[in-house]
């Protein structure tokens with residue numbers, strides 16, 4: 001096996017005869033709408049051919065910038081939220097040593113601007129005060145409050161620690177080509193910048209400099225990541241092996257059969273943030289017009305001891321999509337013990353992963369028996385190229401699925417509601433009417 005594969009057998013057997021096949025024409029139309037660029041949100045389709053169109057020059061430039069930061073800095077803080085954060089975090093976590101945070105080897109990539117936690121920012125600043133650090137600040141709009149606060153604080157700290165000129169050499173801004181406060185600030189301060197293409201929305205931007213620079217700073221192979229995505233792009237667009245279409249069609253058939261919640265399951269803790277990235281991709285793309293599959297995620301077997309009960313016997317409105325990693329990087333064998341006081345000798349000599357795989361199989365059988373349809377995606381191992389494939393697979397499926405659902409998968413109008421209230425409550429200039437209205441409600 002040298003590519004990711006999708007198995008939908010269990011899901012099909014949970015559907016009424018014909019439920020999957022009858023959706024095929026709608027799914028085909030949705031795919032055509034995506035590829036021809038004739039659907040809603042078609043000014044945000046830059047991601048569709050992004051992997052194959054990413055130039056070797058851009059990748060080399062990103063690698064050179066990453067190398068410069070790695071040489072100068074013990075820590076690089078990637079500042080961003082939502083699509084300007086989750087893709088990089090997901091790939092870095094999937095490829096990193098689980099204890100990288102405690103080993104302090106090479107250049108550490110930390111994140112900020114993904115929350116407004118005062119203690120988080122205080123503790124980050126405290127951690128950085130005796131360290132050589134740099135900043136990659138990422139905001140497509142250039143005006144998002146959370147990253148702007150983090151950047152204002154960390155920029156000031158960096159300038160105090162190394163002086164304004166050196167700080168400017170250690171700050172990279174990734175933003176719109178011409179618009180937004182971050183673009184003006186970067187121009188004013190003379191920062192190195194990268195552009196987020198106009199036609200690529202935040203949650204589809206992991207394969208632009210948004211994801212590629214932090215991933216390269218963390219020491220991973222961005223060329224392989226993009227090459228893997230390009231492989232999946234070809235398979236999808238040529239239509240010979242369109243697993244994205246199959247996945248989109250299956251999840252919509254399940255949704256129409258009353259399965260309103262999709263749980264993305266992993267059996268490898270390194271994929272926790274992949275689940276977070278996936279939730280953002282599908283949640284922001286599909287949850288509109290009072291429609292959309294609710295995307296949830298769990299880490300098994302950990303969460304079998306918390307959410308397992310609900311999944312097995314709770315309301316039957318869920319289905320699972322399991323990501324299964326075939327090969328692990330390391331080999332750990334369970335030892336034999338003469339006393340056998342823990343009763344574990346029956347698995348002595350087996351690899352830990354063999355036990356994990358049996359947990360996966362046993363859970364799948366139990367959940368299918370319990371009325372939870374199940375899809376399975378296998379990935380040969382956690383490597384840059386396969387992660388690139390997986391990213392493109394989910395992105396393409398998301399676009400197709402959104403069109404099957406008949407929503408615009410590429411906007412996020414609902415995200416503005418909390419911002420309006422927050423600005424009104426903080427009495428931001430220009431929000432006077434909203435401030436008066438919200439105060440009347442309090």
Ligand code: PA5
Pocket residue numbers: 081082083084138139140141142143144147201202203204284412
């Ligand atoms: O997918 C999206 O568009 C959003 O999640 C954005 O990525 C997020 O809101 C951050 O926006 P920006 O990059 O403009 O700061």
